[in-house]
Amino acid sequence: MLANKFWQTLSRYSxxxxxxxxxxxxxxxxxxxxxxxxRWQQVEKLGKDQSVYFYAWGGDxxxxxxxxxxxxxxxxxxxxxxxxxxxxxxxxxxxxxxAEKSANNHTQGSVDLIWINGANFAAMSKHGLLLKDWADxxxxxxxxxxxxxxxxxxxxxxxxxxxxxxxxxASLTFYYDTLATSSPPxxxxxxxxxxxxxxxxxxxxxxxxxxxxxxxxYALVVLHQHSDAMLQAKLxxxxxxxxxxxxxDPLWTFLNKLHPNLWRNGEYFMQSxxxxxxxxxxxxxxxxxxxxxxxxxxxxxxYDLPKSxxxxxxxxxxxxxxxxxxxxxxxxxxxxxxxxxxxxxxxxAQAHKQKTAIWGDKTVLIQTSLSAEQQGxxxxxxxxxxxxxLNSVKRTLSEPHPSWVEAINTGWETRYGASQ
Amino acid sequence: xxxxxxxxxxxxRLVKVTPYCLLALLTIPVLGGxxxxxxxxxxxxxxxxxTNMSLAGFNVLWDTPGLSQMIxxxxxxxxxxxxxxxxxxxxxxxxxxNSVWLKRIEYVLSPILVxxxxxxxxAVSFLIAPSGLFTRLFSPWLTGWQLAPEGSLPYDxxxxxxxxxLVLKELxxxxxxALGILAQPELGKKLRMQHQxxxxxxxxxxxxxxxxxxxxxxxxxxxxxxxxxxxxxASVEMPLILGPxxxxxxxxxxxxxxxxxxxxLRIKASAGALLQLAITVGLLLIWLLLEKISAMIFSQSLxxxxxxxxxxxxxxxxxxxxxxxxxxxxxxxxxLVLWSVAGYWRFPDTLPSNLVLLHFENAFTHIHTxxxxxxxxxxxxxxxxxxxxxxCLEAEQITAKPLAKWALLIIYLPLLVPSIAFLxxxxxxxxxxxxxxxFFNVIFVHLLFVLPYVFLSIADSYRRLDPRLARVAASLGSxxxxxxxxxxxxxxFAPILIAMALGLAISFGQYLSTQLAGGGRIATITTEAVxxxxxxxxxxxxxxxxxxxxxxxxxFILAWGLPRYVFNNKQA
Numbered sequence: 001m002l003a004n005k006f007w008q009t010l011s012r013y014s015x016x017x018x019x020x021x022x023x024x025x026x027x028x029x030x031x032x033x034x035x036x037x038x039r040w041q042q043v044e045k046l047g048k049d050q051s052v053y054f055y056a057w058g059g060d061x062x063x064x065x066x067x068x069x070x071x072x073x074x075x076x077x078x079x080x081x082x083x084x085x086x087x088x089x090x091x092x093x094x095x096x097x098x099a100e101k102s103a104n105n106h107t108q109g110s111v112d113l114i115w116i117n118g119a120n121f122a123a124m125s126k127h128g129l130l131l132k133d134w135a136d137x138x139x140x141x142x143x144x145x146x147x148x149x150x151x152x153x154x155x156x157x158x159x160x161x162x163x164x165x166x167x168x169x170a171s172l173t174f175y176y177d178t179l180a181t182s183s184p185p186x187x188x189x190x191x192x193x194x195x196x197x198x199x200x201x202x203x204x205x206x207x208x209x210x211x212x213x214x215x216x217x218y219a220l221v222v223l224h225q226h227s228d229a230m231l232q233a234k235l236x237x238x239x240x241x242x243x244x245x246x247x248x249d250p251l252w253t254f255l256n257k258l259h260p261n262l263w264r265n266g267e268y269f270m271q272s273x274x275x276x277x278x279x280x281x282x283x284x285x286x287x288x289x290x291x292x293x294x295x296x297x298x299x300x301x302x303y304d305l306p307k308s309x310x311x312x313x314x315x316x317x318x319x320x321x322x323x324x325x326x327x328x329x330x331x332x333x334x335x336x337x338x339x340x341x342x343x344x345x346x347x348x349a350q351a352h353k354q355k356t357a358i359w360g361d362k363t364v365l366i367q368t369s370l371s372a373e374q375q376g377x378x379x380x381x382x383x384x385x386x387x388x389x390l391n392s393v394k395r396t397l398s399e400p401h402p403s404w405v406e407a408i409n410t411g412w413e414t415r416y417g418a419s420q
Numbered sequence: 421x422x423x424x425x426x427x428x429x430x431x432x433r434l435v436k437v438t439p440y441c442l443l444a445l446l447t448i449p450v451l452g453g454x455x456x457x458x459x460x461x462x463x464x465x466x467x468x469x470x471t472n473m474s475l476a477g478f479n480v481l482w483d484t485p486g487l488s489q490m491i492x493x494x495x496x497x498x499x500x501x502x503x504x505x506x507x508x509x510x511x512x513x514x515x516x517x518n519s520v521w522l523k524r525i526e527y528v529l530s531p532i533l534v535x536x537x538x539x540x541x542x543a544v545s546f547l548i549a550p551s552g553l554f555t556r557l558f559s560p561w562l563t564g565w566q567l568a569p570e571g572s573l574p575y576d577x578x579x580x581x582x583x584x585x586l587v588l589k590e591l592x593x594x595x596x597x598a599l600g601i602l603a604q605p606e607l608g609k610k611l612r613m614q615h616q617x618x619x620x621x622x623x624x625x626x627x628x629x630x631x632x633x634x635x636x637x638x639x640x641x642x643x644x645x646x647x648x649x650x651x652x653x654a655s656v657e658m659p660l661i662l663g664p665x666x667x668x669x670x671x672x673x674x675x676x677x678x679x680x681x682x683x684x685l686r687i688k689a690s691a692g693a694l695l696q697l698a699i700t701v702g703l704l705l706i707w708l709l710l711e712k713i714s715a716m717i718f719s720q721s722l723x724x725x726x727x728x729x730x731x732x733x734x735x736x737x738x739x740x741x742x743x744x745x746x747x748x749x750x751x752x753x754x755x756l757v758l759w760s761v762a763g764y765w766r767f768p769d770t771l772p773s774n775l776v777l778l779h780f781e782n783a784f785t786h787i788h789t790x791x792x793x794x795x796x797x798x799x800x801x802x803x804x805x806x807x808x809x810x811x812c813l814e815a816e817q818i819t820a821k822p823l824a825k826w827a828l829l830i831i832y833l834p835l836l837v838p839s840i841a842f843l844x845x846x847x848x849x850x851x852x853x854x855x856x857x858x859f860f861n862v863i864f865v866h867l868l869f870v871l872p873y874v875f876l877s878i879a880d881s882y883r884r885l886d887p888r889l890a891r892v893a894a895s896l897g898s899x900x901x902x903x904x905x906x907x908x909x910x911x912x913f914a915p916i917l918i919a920m921a922l923g924l925a926i927s928f929g930q931y932l933s934t935q936l937a938g939g940g941r942i943a944t945i946t947t948e949a950v951x952x953x954x955x956x957x958x959x960x961x962x963x964x965x966x967x968x969x970x971x972x973x974x975x976f977i978l979a980w981g982l983p984r985y986v987f988n989n990k991q992a
Contacts (some may be wrong), residue, residue, distance in 0.1 A: 104849030268575040282551035304957040418486025
């Protein structure tokens with residue numbers, strides 16, 4: 001009897017307990033969301049009416065014009081003066097923040113917002129140069145559907161930890177001159193035989209140039225497509241003394257075969273992707289590649305490439321990655337920078353960016369998380385003949401771990417850095 | 421009367437302090453900047469959590485693949501380009517001394533002086549590339565080429581492309597400096613008279629130049645030549661655009677290491693900067709040695725009385741070389757203009773298939789801020805430099821003590837120390853002082869490069885002012901201030917304007933210093949042009965190169981035209 005009573009009391013209490021816990025969880029959750037809301041209100045309050053120095057690569061007129069457009073928008077919305085500091089290499093901004101840190105300038109940094117990904121992000125995060133835990137709290141971040149979309153939470157395999165807000169997605173796109181070659185190679189292997197038949201008409205920018213490195217990574221990933229799973233997995237792990245030779249050897253074998261048939265016999269490499277584009281315009285090269293597919297039709301419209309240029313994606317896969325914006329830990333206008341980052345992530349800004357006439361950079365937002373009205377912003381128009389046809393990327397290849405960049409670079413420098 | 425005395429006193433006192441200001445302004449940043457690379461080179465870099473002094477940076481540097489090739493390339497291109505530019509300047513001066521052609525050649529070459537190195541490199545690369553204007557002229561009717569052929573220029577491993585670019589840029593500079601020296605009323609008159617006497621004694625004009633004029637001229641040219649040699653051995657823009665990259669020159673490699681995302685490479689870069697410093701100093705010593713040797717060899721022939729060498733041959737050679745250079749420069753300029761308005765222009769077409777103004781229109785929509793920045797920084801830095809240099813030279817005359825030899829060396833310090841070696845250190849210093857005023861920082865660093873050139877171009881004219889005029893004015897009771905303003909400066913009107921124009925041109929052309937000191941926030945025409953040269957089309961680069969030429973050219977036209985206009989009016 002007593003035992004029965006005891007059980008009854010216990011079960012009643014436990015019921016209360018569960019109810020209480022549920023209440024607690026609900027209230028915490030709403031507390032958390034109101035906290036998030038009030039946090040954002042705070043950011044809006046502090047961030048208005050200030051300047052934001054946005055350090056971003058400035059080598060493309062179309063992208064510069066897009067940033068100009070964004071500046072007008074945030075001026076109207078928050079009265080923020082967005083100043084585009086045009087870099088020829090993003091690492092210049094990295095060195096700047098590092099120099100400020102070494103001079104004990106921890107609050108008055110000159111860089112407020114930086115366009116970044118890959119190795120630059122890895123370097124900044126390793127040296128603690130970035131502000132943490134803000135990107136995932138941006139109101140527009142939910143439209144990226146982060147639970148089911150790891151590409152906005154990982155930068156070349158490294159977790160972003162709220163240090164970066166995604167801006168767009170890019171994949172390696174090839175283009176060729178139809179007057180010089182009628183059937184461009186569709187796979188890495190065919191590229192090798194094509195360059196044997198057309199010596200001196202292909203090359204790639206000298207690493208550590210971003211685009212040249214991307215080509216080497218594309219080759220590395222493709223060369224391992226038929227390796228066993230163990231070896232393939234190593235591409236997503238940090239490079240170390242033990243696995244480097246094993247993983248990279250196929251790449252060196254491939255390059256040893258490719259190099260004699262490259263432009264200038266592989267004894268000189270161009271400095272950048274844009275130099276490659278110029279050489280294609282000069283007809284010295286017949287095939288090129290870019291990480292920003294809309295750059296090709298834009299260049300044709302600006303007369304920087306001939307009308308006979310066509311774009312395509314490799315059949316054995318296209319290397320793809322996400323690019324982000326980040327805020328240095330010592331930025332002078334951290335709240336204003338967050339307001340700009342949130343605007344860049346808004347459906348309106350993302351849709352504007354995706355238009356081929358504007359920039360053509362693929363959005364990071366997931367269509368299903370948008371309202372019908374927001375989805376309407378993304379409708380497409382007739383593409384340019386030189387543009388990459390819609391849905392040509394059949395297979396995406398993900399970036400290897402960022403530590404491989406340095407491993408490839410070091411190996412390349414020892415093997416090909418000093419020609420005899 | 422007492423008021424005049426008092427103000428004179430104040431002016432004299434102010435003037436006496438300026439040389440010290442000038443020297444401090446030049447030494448502190450350069451030495452501080454060197455300190456800023458020396459410490460990391462020996463392993464002291466708190467930002468990277470490295471505070472142990474060691475030689476690890478140098479060990480990493482020695483292990484760099486191709487380091488000896490980099491050093492060889494730097495030495496080769498620096499020395500050969502300076503030798504060629506110097507030799508060409510001398511034979512051109514010799515062949516055209518006292519001829520109207522010298523003035524004409526000067527007019528053609530001086531625009532080259534104000535083209536920034538990056539723009540000149542782009543123009544040169546378009547000429548000599550396999551798809552360049554020269555091959556287009558002969559294709560396909562002679563060569564049968566439908567696609568650009570394979571070639572080795574530019575980017576050749578020996579560095580000939582760099583040498584061509586550097587010679588074309590440095591020759592006008594040396595020639596202009598030499599003509600500036602010869603334009604001094606006293607010295608110029610004396611040398612021309614001596615030259616005439618030698619000719620009357622039966623010496624052929626070129627021989628007379630070598631035996632009479634050159635020995636008097638060369639000592640005044642030594643420091644400018646050193647500046648050229650130091651620049652050529654350590655510059656970044658030309659080798660970056662025209663040079664090989666497996667491996668590149670040492671200076672280019674250092675810049676890549678400094679900018680690399682792997683921040684520990686900065687230690688190696690700092691060690692490399694010190695190596696670059698050693699190489700440049702070594703080259704200057706080699707030049708001095710060559711000077712001594714040639715003085716020894718030729719001292720006898722100066723007084724051997726021979727009036728005639730292979731005179732006709734040298735003369736013909738000079739004419740041909742001069743023509744080749746002028747044609748080359750003309751072709752480069754034509755190429756630049758064509759590219760700036762070119763629509764589609766496929767190889768092997770000699771001319772663009774359509775002409776458009778699109779590239780200019782695009783540039784003009786973005787040009788307001790860079791143009792404003794360029795002008796403000798240029799005018800402030802070259803104006804301040806001119807005033808400082810004038811006061812400094814006046815101090816020399818008031819105290820009747822010429823600047824010590826070491827002080828002269830200090831004035832040339834920013835030109836002799838490779839900028840790649842100390843600029844990164846200066847940025848670190850500016851960070852340390854928490855100097856947030858980008859405009860001030862940029863003007864300050866530009867001043868380092870502008871001051872020596874302004875000094876170089878005024879000093880001799882100032883020192884050779886006829887002292888009798890000033891003495892007469894002073895004896896008539898004029899204060900030193902009045903003598904300075906009303907007697908000395910009017911005589912120096914033309915040299916001052918040319919110095920200001922040169923200062924403007926130097927300031928306009930600065931890339932690395934503007935970018936680093938301004939933290940990228942101060943966009944000038946040059947920073948825009950170099951960013952675009954690395955990132956956009958040759959067409960846009962051509963537009964910016966033309967704009968870059970136009971600005972300082974305006975300054976030089978004013979500098980040459982204004983004195984004539986003013987003095988003609990006075991005479992009338």
